[in-house]
Amino acid sequence: MDNNENKLTEISSLGEFGLIDRLTKDLPKVNESTVKAVGDDAALLRYPSTDVLVTTDLLLEGVHFDLTYVPLKHLGYKAAVVNFSDIYAMNGTPRQITVSLGISCRFAVEHIEELYSGIRLACEIYGVDLVGGDTTSSRQGLVISITCIGDAAEGTAVYRDGAHDTDLICVSGDLGAAYMGLQLLEREKVASAGMKDFQPDFQGKEYLVERQLKPEARRDIIKALADAGIKPTAMMDVSDGLSSELMHICKASKTGCRVYEDRIPIDYQTAVMAEELGMNLVTAALNGGEDYELLFTVPLTAHDAVSKIPGVKVIGHITKEDLGCALVTRDGNELPLKAQGWNPLQ
């Protein structure tokens, strides 16, 4: 947060509607389906003959983010992008978001503008309209609740429950880096405690920090799949960790799976950081979470086509349900998968 306190504007000096006016001034409107945005009891959208997708995320200070090292603009960007990711994970296109904020009294108008600038940047980059929300004070920390609405041509949405025996399991990008970024940020936070003008050392680990603070949603993969004529049989985004998400797909689809340790995509920086921290690299990649990559299954016949998509890797296959979910290690052993991903209720 900005420490230049003498330039800051108290939120109470604007009031709720003054603040909303300031935050939503000159909001662009890029989607035809956005008819009426901010400024009424509800937003009005018009989706002619398509399927409408709705997803929502609640982010709480102290649980989901730490303002000691998360810049407000990045936080806003990430809060929006993780919702877009959920819409892409349905094979849809995000179109609108609503943003509700609970603001503690230590925030000035400029802080909220910083947060909003990140949200607006994400909207601009992903072609999404900000159409409404709610703004209130919070007795505790910052509360961010975002709902995203998107669309998909009828019949094109992809659920979690469509995976079949022999389908290939694919994942985009690489895994575990956002989790390692979090470990790094936490370590530097501890190191900086009580020190003024502390300069955290992120050299050679920029990718980890970026994956944690500024994740992107894989719109490019959705487009590449469509261009290749591939409709996944099941899809999710990896927010709680690969292991947990795979088990969701298998449970919903009533299948088992085999994932190969040596196929799991891991970045070099992730490996170096795991080594430094003495953590098991595969465990981090399987359970780290916040990757916001796409995990999906395709029929065996799509093997060649899917293999040609840059940034997509086949990491295993779906099996019959009674075979359970397992990781096949480098030495050929099978370890049952466990959902050890981040538990937001603990």
Added chain:
Amino acid sequence: MDNNENKLTEISSLGEFGLIDRLTKDLPKVNESTVKAVGDDAALLRYPSTDVLVTTDLLLEGVHFDLTYVPLKHLGYKAAVVNFSDIYAMNGTPRQITVSLGISCRFAVEHIEELYSGIRLACEIYGVDLVGGDTTSSRQGLVISITCIGDAAEGTAVYRDGAHDTDLICVSGDLGAAYMGLQLLEREKVASAGMKDFQPDFQGKEYLVERQLKPEARRDIIKALADAGIKPTAMMDVSDGLSSELMHICKASKTGCRVYEDRIPIDYQTAVMAEELGMNLVTAALNGGEDYELLFTVPLTAHDAVSKIPGVKVIGHITKEDLGCALVTRDGNELPLKAQGWNPLQ
């Protein structure tokens, strides 16, 4: 909250997905537009050729509700209903909600089930499907974020900005009772401080308590208007107080207004309570808030038709913008309206 601690289930014993499974078990599906509800990255809705309405509300413990005297079931009911009210205020029909909860560690599964039972009851009564949400722990108090999606046949939605000079201003029900209910509950809370088995005295004031704890959305008025062939020129629900809402309509519509003090509908119990507390009754009715009544404007020609609708009262008329917004008192004086309603940012 339930004090029978020995029967309670710790939330961590179920985990996020166990809790969600338990809360969303046997969820009914009443709307055709609900295709896929809880259990995927996003809900999927299908609205053939209609307008889609989206509204959202963020409720924070200590700001919007006090669990000392608000039963969790009532809280859930109210949290859902206030969102339905926003959709009705657009002349639409609520169809789906998503519910995000931030749960502090002092809650057990049974507490959240109580809260959910109120949400589910509201959904049942108003014909709304619960289609998704997010559940997380909260380091502080209870956080409830609800988004409601509804529909309206194309061209039938009513905005705030359509009021014209000479239009009649109408309001449903009566005003100020929910605010007086809050004063009463706060008074009894203070009186009960430190006393065990304190029995609050609500005799003769049951209506006030009900208006505060269990408001209803005016679906009946929307139906009556449609049956009478009346489409309001502008409409809002009264959540922040009549005065504030009227000024929103006038600002958006670029008009002024005159509201007559002796036409403002006030219940007998509200008047008695204001007398008891030495508060100005009209001020309470104008600025109290949380009434969730409908405030709307209709053309002069609709006077006879609108007057026949039970529970609707004509309280004034729209004027040209340069005349400003004013209350005409019983003795014929004009007082400028002020938006003194509840400010969620103070």
